[in-house]
Each structure stands twice: as C-alpha cells, then as structure tokens.
Amino acid sequence: MDLQTLSLIAVGLTFVVYIAIAIWSRAGSTEEFYVAGGGIHPVANGMATAADWMSAASFISMAGIIAFLGYTGGAYLMGWTGGYVLMALLLAPYLRKFGKFTVPEFIGDRFYSTTARAVAVICLLMISLTYVIGQMRGVGIAFSNILNLPIELGLVVGMVIVAVYAVLGGMKGITYTQIAQYVIMIFAYSVPAIFISLHLTDTALPQFGLGGTLADRPDTHLLSALDQTLQDLGFGAYTDRPGMGMYNMFLLTLSLMIGTAGLPHVIVRFFTVPKISDARKSAGYALIFIALLYTVAPAIAAMAIYNFSNTIQTGPVGDPEANLPYDQKPAWMDRWENTGLLIFEDKNGDGRIQYYNDKNPDMVAKADEWGWKGNELVKFDNDIMVLANPEIAALPNWVAALVAAGGIAAALSTAAGLLLAISSSVSHDLLKGIFMPKISPKAELTAARISMLVAIAIAGYLGLNPPGFAAQVVALAFGLAASSLFPVLMMGIFSKRINKEGAISGMLVGLISTMVYIFLYKGWFFIPGTETLPDDPSGWLLGINPSGFGVIGALLNFLTAYVVSGMTKPTPVEIQKLVENVRVPRAQV
Template identity: 65%
Template sequence: MDLQTLTYTIVGITFALYIGIAFWARASTTGEFYAAGRGIHPIANGMATAADWMSAASFISMAGLIAFNGYGASVFLMGWTGGYVLLALLLAPYLRKFGKFTVPEFIGDRYYSRTARIVAVICLILASVTYVIGQMKGIGVAFSRFLETDYDTGLYIGMGIVFIYAVMGGMKGITYTQIAQYCVLIFAYTVPAVFISLNITGNPFPQLGLGGTMADGSGMYMLEKLDLVVTELGFKEYTTQVMGSKLNMFVYTLSLMIGTAGLPHVIIRFFTVPKVADARSTAGWALIFIAILYTTAPAVGSMARLNLMNTIQVGEVGSAEGNLSYAERPQWFRNWEKTGLLQYEDKNGDGRIQYYNDKNPEFAAKADAFGWKGNEMTKVDRDIMVLANPEIANLPNWVVALVVAGGLAAALSTAAGLLLAIASSISHDLIKGVMNPNISEKNELLAGRFAMAGAIALAGYFGLHPPDFAAGTVAIAFGLAASSIFPALMMGIFNKKMNRAGAIWGMTAGIGVTMLYVFQHKGIMFIPGTAFLGDMDPNWFFGISPNAFGAIGAVVNFSVAIAVSKITAPPPEHIQHLVEDIRIPKGAAAAVEH
C-alpha cells in the first residue's frame, strides 16, 4: 500500500475513534462539561493528563528544537518536567480540595473579589489562546504533510476536527478521547525512535543509543559523530551549544517550570477525580506516562539532525560530489517542499544543495573557496523534523503514517484541553459568575459550547500567522501563565495575609510587563503580518529572551502583590481561615492539641 493511502487509513481510523468516543461520552450537564462529573479514575486521568500535557510542542517541536539547538534545548526538558512536579506538589491537591470548577473561580473566591476573577479570566485567555496558536501550528504542519497540501489548508481541516469532538464532548468527552490519543501518540513516538536507534547505533533503546557508539563499526560515539558533522559545516558543536547566555538558560528553565504550574488547562484536569488523594495519584501516574516520551526526545532530536546532515552532505565537504544533487533529491525532500516548510534556492547555479552555516565568519572563507554563495536550504522549519525523520531514515510506510497520526493526536489533545479552559472561563466565570448568576444550566452549557467554537476560530486565525515555531509560541504562553496565574495561586494557598488588592495589582503588573517585553522584542504577536526581530537582540534585558521573560514577570507579580498587600487592608478573618483549611488536613489541629 502506498504511503498516502496508508496515511489516510491510519489517520482516518484514529479520527473515527476520537469522534466515536466523543459521541459516547458527550457531556449532558455542566458538571460533566467542566469536570467530567468528578468520576475519572486516577490512572485514566493520569493518561489523559499526559496527553493534555504532551502537546504539539512536545511531540512535534521539542525534538526539532533539540535537533537544531543541541544541549541548549534541554531547557524545555528540564522546565516542563520540573514544572509538572511543582504543580503536583504545591498546587494541584490544594486546588482540588477547594472544590471549584475553574482557576478564575478559585481566585475570585479566595480573593473575595469579582474584579480578581475577571483579571484571572483575562490572564487565562491570553495564555491559553497563545498556547492554542502553538497547537494550531502543529496541526497545520501535520495536516499539510498528510494531505500533501499547503500549511493553511491543513490548518483549516484541523480546526474542523477539533470543533467536532471538543465542542460536543466537554471535559467528559475530552478526557476519554485524550486517553485514546495518549496511546496513539506514545506508540507513534517510540516505535520510529526504536527503528532509528537500531539503524544508527544498533541499540533498540533510544535512551541508551543516544550515548552509544555508531553501528558502522567505527567505534565513534553517536554524539561525537554528530559534533564532527555539524562543525565541519560551520555550525556550533552540538553537545555544547546553548540558547543565549547561561543566565538566559536559567531564566528560561524557571519560566517554563512556573508557567507549567500555572497553566489552567493542566490544573483543571485535577478537578476531575473524586478525592484529593486521587489528585496526588493522578500526578504520579501522569509523570510516568510523560517520562516515556521525554526520555526519548533527546535521542530523536539528535538522530534526526544526524540523518538530515548525512542525507544532504553525501561526501567530502567542499568537493563537487560532496553535496546532494537537487535533481536527485529523495522523495521525503520533495514531499516537504510541497508544504512550503522546506525550501531550496540554487544560489550558485551548480544544481547541488549546499547546507551550511553562512553566518559563521570563520567558515565564510572556506565556503567562498568552495564556490558556495550562501546556505541554499533557505528554510528548514524545525517543526518538520519529527514527522520527516522516519522518511529521511527510509523506515517502512506504516511507520511514517503512524508518526503523522501521533503528531495529530498530540496537537488535538492539548488544543481540546485549552479550548475547554477558555470556554469554561467565559461561560462559567464571566457569564455565570459575573454577568448573569441566575443563568440556567442548559443555557450555561450552550454558552460554553459557543465560547469554545469562538476560541477555535480565533486560535485558527492567529495560527495562520504564528509568532514563532510551535515550541517557541508555547514558551510565550508559559511565560504569560508564569507571570500572572502562578503567583496568584501560590500566594492564595500559602499566604493567608495576601489580599484582593495585592492579587489584582500583582497579576496586572506581572502579565503587563511580560507582554510589553514580548511585544517590544517579538513584534505584536497577535496582529498577523507583523515583523519579528531576530533570534538575538542586544537590547534584551540582561540577555534574557522574550520567550524566557515570564520568570521576570513573576518576580514583578510577587513584588507588587506583597507591597500592595502591606499597605492595604488585610483579608477578612473567614478568608484567612479558609486558606488554613485548604492547607491543613482535617483533624490535624486536633491531633496537635492532644
């Protein structure tokens, strides 16, 4: 069976499964729409949480970042997994004990303020919509390759699929759909990784193959070989490459960590289990399920880079036969050219593909002597690497089709969770909580579905002109959550003296300074067609990139909130007792007295 037919078949079967589950588990009450009726088993919820968490950024984009940024891209591995531990230990159990449906609802009640709730809704929508844009980028990339069409058309089709099962199913339908999507995405990620690791290192375990020797009998370590290949073409050594300064690496990691702990679509997953103990159990299971992919990603990224370089650089650097002839380019190259995500320009007219770092002044003289007139691979979108990797490695067609299905599962699962968080904040927090408290359950459910449909349209519109590659866009979303929601939740749980004025001004200052910095250095990301500045800017604050600035915004949030709370009235006594009740288990006080 040819690749396109096989891809249609496998992807079609998975879509039918998702939509079938959504019909079977569709929400009929607001409790099922927002929290799946609080009846999900911790193991099942852990699997759904992992799928919700491992988005297009994890499946499609993270390994691409590792492929092109080497060691420096470890900030994503450390930040995202470390942040999940932070969420599991410091926030999830306490928020579940509080017993509300949404994060803004907790903030509104804890800070005894409708204004605080509204500010939280605005922060949630800004972070979640930005995050959805990253998922839409992943959906567009996967669909464009799957249908062999352009990126925009792929995105429109993906929006339609999300609309069908997310709007109808609510949290109940999304939860069971995400369990199926986890099984698809983890199988799709690990199977090709095993094949490629066997091909390159002879080791079936990618995690071990990453540190193993080449299977060609040379005795050279795989990473040593990769370092040699990339430095020969003027790129930085793969194993020592960093993203900016060490300070930027640290702040980037911190921003991703606390952003993770402040993401509403992940937090609301812990509201779907029956008990507080189940929330802790969910976190443990989710970490196990997440670890399978996250320990595999470094091997996938490094092996993808090695395969790409070896495919294009087929002989001695600088020799006439050293570069691949464009006329003889492999089928995978032709397939990705159709999407517009891979582009070639014959700058010196020799009909061969020169792929090198033309921004390296030390390599420029060599390149000129070779007759090279610039890097002719004018576009290699980082987000194609995981999907293209099996084709580059000449794996069987069913493996290639499986990876496409996995990439779509990752993007769709997270997009659905994010859209639900946006919809619930509008229907439950704004409409029911502020504008019309007496709205019927039926009308609230209808409002939630309309809000989700609107969010899909908005995210798709911005997804046509994303401000960055998928993981970069997601990092901006994490920064917005880190600078606004995370501090409000932490102080709401662990600082009983924090009052509403402090929370409101803290959230406003934190997200305000972060968005200002992002707008200044990345362009106005929400207006399509705006130009963005390059990867490095001498005007960055202490060399901190916009994608990493959320941690600085969080510091501003904490500082402003604490300062304002010191000069304004403390919270009422019943609110302070409420905070103590959230943290302290029942009977603990009596046990201490005795």
C-alpha cells in the first residue's frame, strides 16, 4: 500500500478515537470544562500533561533544530525538562491548594485586584497565542505532507479537526484525548528511531546507538563519521559547532526553564487532580513520560542528518558522479517540494544536486573549481526532518505513516490545551470574573466554546506567517511566560510583601520589555531610521539573543514589583494570612 493511503488510514483512525473520546467525555458543567471535575488520577494526569507538553516543537521541530545547530540545540532539551522540576517544587502543589480554575483567577485573588486579574489575562493571551502559532504550523506541515497539499491548506484542515474535539469536550475531553495522543506519540517517535539505530549501529536503544559504532564500520563511531561527512561538505564538525555561544545558550536554557514553570496551559493541568499531593506526583510522572521521548531526540537528530547527507552525496565531494541526479531523487523529496518546505534550484544546469556550505570560503573556492554555482537545496526547513526521517532511512511505509500520525497528535494535543487556556481566561476571568459576574453557568460554558472558536481562527491566521520554525516560535512564547507570569506566581506564593500595585507593574514591565525586544529583533515591526536587520546579532542589546531575553524580562519584573511595592501601601493582613495558609502543609493532602 502506498504511503499516502497508509498515512490517511493511520491519521483517520486516530481522529475517530479523538472524536469518540470527546463525545464520550463531553463536558456538562463549567467545572468539567475547566478542570475535568478535579478527579483525574495523577498517573493519567501525568500522561496527559506529557502529551500537552510535547508539542509540535518537541515532536516535529526539536530534533530538526538539534540536527542543524548541533549540541547547542540541547538548550531546548535542558530548558524544557528543567522547567518541570521548578514547576513541581515551586508552583504546582501551592496553586492546587489555592483551588482556583485558572492562573489569572489566582493572581486576581492573591493580589486582591480585578485589574491584576485582567493584566494576567492579557499576559496569558499573548503567551498562548504565540505558542499556538507553532502548533498550528506543525499541524499544517504534517497535513500538507500527508495530503500532498500546500501548507496553508493543511493548516486549515488541522484547524477544523482541533475545533471539533476541543470545543466539544473541554478539559475533561482533552485530558482523555491527550492520554491516547501520548501513546500514539511515543510509539511514533520511538519505533523509527529503534529501526534506524539497529540499521546504523546494531544497537536497539537509540540513546546508546548515538554513542555507538557503525554496523558496517565497527572501528568508526557514528558521531565521528557524521563529523567527517559534514566537514567534507564545508559545514564544520557536528560535535563542535559554534552555535549560539555559551552566554546565549545559558540565557536561552534559563528562559525556557522559568518559562515552562509559568505556562498557564500546563499549570492548569495540576488543578484537575483530587489532592494537593497528587499535583506533585503528576509532575513526577509527567517527567518520566516526557523523558521517554526527549532522550531519543538527540539520536534522531544525528542519525537523520547522517542519512540525509549520505543520500545526497553518494561519494567523495567533488566527484561529479557522487552528486545525486535530480531526476533520481527519492519520492520523499518530491512530496516535500510540493509543500514548499524543500526547494531545489539547479544553478549550474547539470541536473545533479549540489549540497554544501556556500558560505564557507574554502568550500566556495573548491566549488568554483568543480563548476558548482552554489548550494542547490536553497531551502530545507528544519521542521521536516523528523517527519521525513523514516523515508530518508528507507523504512517501510507504515512506519512513515505512524510518524505522520504522531506529529499530528503532538500538535493537536498542545493546541487543544492552549485553546482551552485562552477560552477559560476569556469566559471565566474576563466575563464572569470582571464584566458579567452574574452570568449563568450555561451561558459561561457557551461563551467558553465561542471564544475557543475565535482563538482557533486567530491562531490559524497567525500560523500562516510565523516568525520562525516551530521550536523558535515556541521559544518566544516561553520568553513571554518567563517574563510575565512566572515572577508574579513566585512572588504571590512566597512573598507577603508584594502588593497589587507591585504585581501589576511587574507584569506589565516584564511583558512589554520582552515583547518589544523579541518583536523588534524577530522582524515583527521595524523602527524607522534604524538599519539593523532582524536576527542580526550586531544590533542585539548586550548581544542577547531574542529567544533568551525572557530572563532579562523576568529580572525586570521582580525588580519593578519589589520597588513599587515598597513605595505603596503594604499588603492587607488578610492577604498575608492567605499567603501563609497556601504555604503551610495540611494533614490530609
């Protein structure tokens, strides 16, 4: 059976499962819609949290960014997993004890201010909309590959599917759907990695295959062979790439860590368990489930780029016969060219694919001697690496179909969680909490579903023109979470001194400073009179990469909150007692 048919069957069956679960677990009350009734077992919640967390960035883009960045791409692995430790220790149990539906509701009550709640909603919307752009892009990429359509049409198909099961089931339906999606994801990610590792290194576990020797050359390590292959093409050794530098790698890692701990759609998952102690257990289980996928990503990255390079370059560099003829290219290249994410240009008219680093002076000099006119793969999007990986390695079609289903599951699971966070903030925090406090539960539930549909439409529109590939876009969302919500949650739990004026000022300073820096240097807006191009390091403030600026925004948030709180009225006594009560353990938890 051909790949497209198998992919359609695999994805179609998973959609039947998702929609059946949504119908079976249809939310009948606001509590079920917002927090699944508060009765989810910690193991089930840990699995659902892992699926909610392992987004298109994790499944589709993370291995791709590691493949092209080298070891500095490990910042994403360290930051995203380290953030869960912070969340489990510093936030989850205390927020669960507070017993509210949403993060803005906690902030509004803790800082005794509807204004603080409204500002928290603004922060949440900015974070969630930026984050969901990456998910919608992942949905579009996966569907465009399966259906052989442009990415724009693939994105529209994905929007319709997520609208059906997210709007219908709410948190209750999303939770059980995400458990099914996790199972699909982990199989889809691990199975091809195991096959490829066995083929290349005779080692079943990809984590060990990454450091193993080649099956056909037992005296050569996989990474050594990969280094040599890329050096021959002028790209530099895979294991020794300059990347972003230690300074920016540290800032990016820390920004991802505290951004993870401040993500509202993940935090709300800890409101769905019966007891406070279950919140901490859920975070522990989630880390285990996440590790099953994250520890495989570096192996997939290295093996995919190794197989790809050897597919394009079949012999010594410079030998005309070693370059793959374009008319003999594998079928997977033809499919990805149809999506626009892979573009070939025959610059010297020889009908063969020249793939090399045309920014390396030494390589350019050699290429001139060989009659090459530049790298002819003028576009190779990072986000296609994982989805194309089984075909690059010539695995059976059913494996590639499984990966396609997994990629869609990853994007949809996180998109659903984000959209629920958006709809909850609009219906519960804005309508019921501020503008319409007497709204009926039925009307509130209707408002939540309508706001989710609007959010899907906005996210889909923005997903058509993202400021980068999926992992980069997600990193920007983490920067916003790090600079706005994480500091105010930490101060709300551990500091009685911070008052409403300090919290509001801190959130606004953190959010605005980070948004301005990110949007300016990612090219979302341009200051007249400046000549600095987006993503040009020479114009960055103190050399700070926009993806890591969330740390600076968080520091500004903390500093502003403490200064303003010291200059205004102290926190009321009853709020100080509330803070103490949240931190004091109870006998039955």
